[in-house]
Amino acid sequence: MSEIKRIGVMTAGGDCPGLNAVIRAVTKTAILKYGLEVVGIKHGYRGLYLGGDNFVKLGLNDVSGIISKGGTILYSSNKDNLFDYDYIDENGNQCHGDRSDVGVENLKKAGIDALIVIGGDGTLTSGRDFSRKGVKVVGVPKTIDNDLASTDTTFGFDTAVATATEAIDKLRTTAESHSRIIVVEAMGRYAGFIGIASAIAGGADAALIPEIPYDINKVADAIKANRERGKDFAIVVVSEGSKPLGGDVVVSKVIENSPDPIRLGGIGNVVANQLEELVGLEARATILGHVQRGGSPTANDRILSTRYGAYAVELVMQGKFGNMVILDGNDLSYDSLENVIGCNKAVEESSYWIQAARSISMCLGD
Numbered sequence: 302m303s304e305i306k307r308i309g310v311m312t313a314g315g316d317c318p319g320l321n322a323v324i325r326a327v328t329k330t331a332i333l334k335y336g337l338e339v340v341g342i343k344h345g346y347r348g349l350y351l352g353g354d355n356f357v358k359l360g361l362n363d364v365s366g367i368i369s370k371g372g373t374i375l376y377s378s379n380k381d382n383l384f385d386y387d388y389i390d391e392n393g394n395q396c397h398g399d400r401s402d403v404g405v406e407n408l409k410k411a412g413i414d415a416l417i418v419i420g421g422d423g424t425l426t427s428g429r430d431f432s433r434k435g436v437k438v439v440g441v442p443k444t445i446d447n448d449l450a451s452t453d454t455t456f457g458f459d460t461a462v463a464t465a466t467e468a469i470d471k472l473r474t475t476a477e478s479h480s481r482i483i484v485v486e487a488m489g490r491y492a493g494f495i496g497i498a499s500a501i502a503g504g505a506d507a508a509l510i511p512e513i514p515y516d517i518n519k520v521a522d523a524i525k526a527n528r529e530r531g532k533d534f535a536i537v538v539v540s541e542g543s544k545p546l547g548g549d550v551v552v553s554k555v556i557e558n559s560p561d562p563i564r565l566g567g568i569g570n571v572v573a574n575q576l577e578e579l580v581g582l583e584a585r586a587t588i589l590g591h592v593q594r595g596g597s598p599t600a601n602d603r604i605l606s607t608r609y610g611a612y613a614v615e616l617v618m619q620g621k622f623g624n625m626v627i628l629d630g631n632d633l634s635y636d637s638l639e640n641v642i643g644c645n646k647a648v649e650e651s652s653y654w655i656q657a658a659r660s661i662s663m664c665l666g667d
């Protein structure tokens with residue numbers, strides 16, 4: 302007999318399309334296949350700390366119809382690390398320290414036997430740390446950035462690429478009408494997956510990604526060569542973490558208490574201004590920003606999220622704790638959270654994305 306009767310599920314970190322589809326799959330598999338109870342923990346680790354009405358029972362009706370919805374019915378928070386936490390003590394004093402024991406206690410009080418944590422690097426780091434404390438944790442890899450180690454794909458990435466591609470299609474028509482260079486800044490933190498994928502799909506002239514430091518003169522030369530062939534506009538996709546040869550990333554803000562306090566952003570304007578000067582065409586920058594995280598998940602993300610959620614419950618039932626669900630080719634598998642944390646993935650030169658871009662002589666700034 303399995304000792305698992307009630308499981309908890311939470312979403313934490315930046316949201317992304319497909320979170321609700323995972324929550325639905327977890328809930329349906331747990332209830333219908335294994336007769337378990339499911340408790341949703343609202344607001345990520347903050348809800349785990351605060352307990353009370355942040356713990357809500359999830360039934361089949363609660364997850365009905367949510368597969369197509371962006372965001373998360375459980376809400377999220379991206380700056381609550383209970384192992385390094387700002388809190389107010391019983392005397393009203395502002396304090397700082399490790400409050401993870403409160404989270405463990407709240408799980409015990411709620412009778413939660415295992416916890417499914419849906420998140421990216423920061424969220425899963427805490428997941429691993431709770432696992433080290435004896436909590437039965439299974440992770441599900443979420444992020445539009447697709448930069449988590451061990452898994453081939455994170456859910457949310459496909460939707461972000463589709464959104465960025467649609468934006469590029471729209472920007473192309475206005476770039477062409479006005480003979481402008483349009484620089485499109487994509488998200489992705491220190492990885493260029495969204496940038497390179499949307500540049501290929503959107504037919505961009507150039508793609509600048511963090512993995513390949515760029516020489517702005519090379520980008521300008523590529524646009525000038527196109528002009529000589531009669532193309533008087535250009536689309537340049539730049540990932541937010543890109544940097545020039547010998548230069549550094551552009552930081553937009555620093556968020557104290559966040560597991561990763563640096564927020565990137567602003568490189569699009571830098572590149573647009575430089576290209577305007579070097580090429581002699583008017584340039585504009587569009588920062589796609591959080592639109593890439595919103596909206597309804599693509600069919601592929603809905604399917605992947607459903608597979609991930611269902612498989613996370615299977616891992617719980619098999620007692621495979623301390624692991625994250627992964628996609629290996631087309632197959633589901635798992636890897637230890639210990640192997641995932643702190644080893645972010647990058648776009649490799651040998652990847653099919655770079656090969657495709659180089660085959661059609663897309664300028665990559667090198």
Ligand code: F6P
Nearest residue numbers: 315444445446488489490564565
């Ligand atoms: O990790 C997802 C992501 O959207 C990154 O692509 C981006 O750099 C970051 O989160 C933005 O974070 P925030 O929502 O805190 O501005």
